Amino acid sequence: MASLATDPRADAAGRAVAPASTYELRPDRSKRPLVVKIVLAVLMLGFTLLFIYPFVWLISASFKPRGEVFDNKLIPDTFTFDNYIQVWQEAPLALWILNTVIVTVLAATAVTLASAMVAWGFAYFRFRGRKTLFGVVLATMMLPGAVTMVPVFLIWNALGMVGTLTPLWAGNLFGSAFYIFLLRQFFLGLPRSLFEAARADGANNWTIFTRIAMPLCKPALIVTLIFEFQASWTNLMAPLIYLRDSSTFTVPRGLKAMLDQFGFGGESQWEIVVTASVITTIPMVILFFLAQRHFVEGIATTGVKG
Incomplete structure (x- = not known):
């Protein structure tokens, strides 16, 4: 116990603690600045929307009549199931x-x-x-x-x-x-x-x-x-x-x-x-x-x- 008390790596209660280098190898992601977390979340959301947009557009176009297929509206003005019957x-x-x-x-x-x-x-x-x-x-x-x-x-x-x-x-x-x-x-x-x-x-x-x-x-x-x-x-x-x-x-x-x-x-x-x-x-x-x-x-x- 005496050795722990004099050891610079021991705390006030005499308990041994790990060297500072040990903690440096394991960075705590929860301590990231809030701004960084928000930026990462926005980037991930943006890329997600970028990748799923073509498929969402395709689904939307499949429920449109012929004249509205390329109007680039994700919510059809005229909703129809006839395409799925005709195909x-x-x-x-x-x-x-x-x-x-x-x-x-x-x-x-x-x-x-x-x-x-x-x-x-x-x-x-x-x-x-x-x-x-x-x-x-x-x-x-x-x-x-x-x-x-x-x-x-x-x-x-x-x-x-x-x-x-x-x-x-x-x-x-x-x-x-x-x-x-x-x-x-x-x-x-x-x-x-x-x-x-x-x-x-x-x-x-x-x-x-x-x-x-x-x-x-x-x-x-x-x-x-x-x-x-x-x-x-x-x-x-x-x-x-x-x-x-x-x-x-x-x-x-x-x-x-x-x-x-x-x-x-x-x-x-x-x-x-x-x-x-x-x-x-x-x-x-x-x-x-x-x-x-x-x-x-x-x-x-x-x-x-x-």
């Missing part, structure tokens, strides 16, 4: 949504499982040339899509798949360099001793991967699913290349056809175009809100090791 009559929107769901689910599932297996191989196994091979995988991200567009088309054309939905998702069976990198970083953060203990208990490589690594990698897998789901749902380039018949159109390809028919150079029925855009955008909004917690968790826990 289903003008185009096979339900079929396009069904095709998109099929392609999106298959593409997201395929790329997630394939990328997870490749990422697990790079993270767990030790073999000669592992880093070099992983570098080659990452280097494929540097290739522009236009470079491989024609060769890939020729392959699918030789297989007789042009005009079907298969080219839109089957390529994901080979994984994605970005998702492989993402999942590998997560696998590297898992304790290797856990897998060695499972191996000592008689588990084989496949059992360790499916029973231990995959469940622990759930947040990163959900992030991969969400990323690919969004990418496949909004993909326009591939449907433009491979789809010929309107019965096989996906949502982006169908919207392009509607834009050609009712938009620029067409019948100028923009209320149909914006209404179809709202209908096809809502699933992505719902998906984000349902998976928001897993999305944030996966982003926060990925990349803990290099």
Whole structure:
């Protein structure tokens, strides 16, 4: 007790206190000036309004008659539901949504499982040339899509798949360099001793991967699913290349056809175009809100090791 009394880091009651440097490492955000808090709140509110305004405008325009679509009023002067009835009559929107769901689910599932297996191989196994091979995988991200567009088309054309939905998702069976990198970083953060203990208990490589690594990698897998789901749902380039018949159109390809028919150079029925855009955008909004917690968790826990 005597030593504490003479210690400059002890208070008047003789209790030891942490050095000043300890508190300097943990700044108290609650002590920010009120002006700074107000400025930050205004900036965040401004950016929020900036990002959501186009979607709010789109929803508003979908409830307007043709002559008021571009009046830039968020509250329509004439409120009508006729656009949502007419859009289903003008185009096979339900079929396009069904095709998109099929392609999106298959593409997201395929790329997630394939990328997870490749990422697990790079993270767990030790073999000669592992880093070099992983570098080659990452280097494929540097290739522009236009470079491989024609060769890939020729392959699918030789297989007789042009005009079907298969080219839109089957390529994901080979994984994605970005998702492989993402999942590998997560696998590297898992304790290797856990897998060695499972191996000592008689588990084989496949059992360790499916029973231990995959469940622990759930947040990163959900992030991969969400990323690919969004990418496949909004993909326009591939449907433009491979789809010929309107019965096989996906949502982006169908919207392009509607834009050609009712938009620029067409019948100028923009209320149909914006209404179809709202209908096809809502699933992505719902998906984000349902998976928001897993999305944030996966982003926060990925990349803990290099």
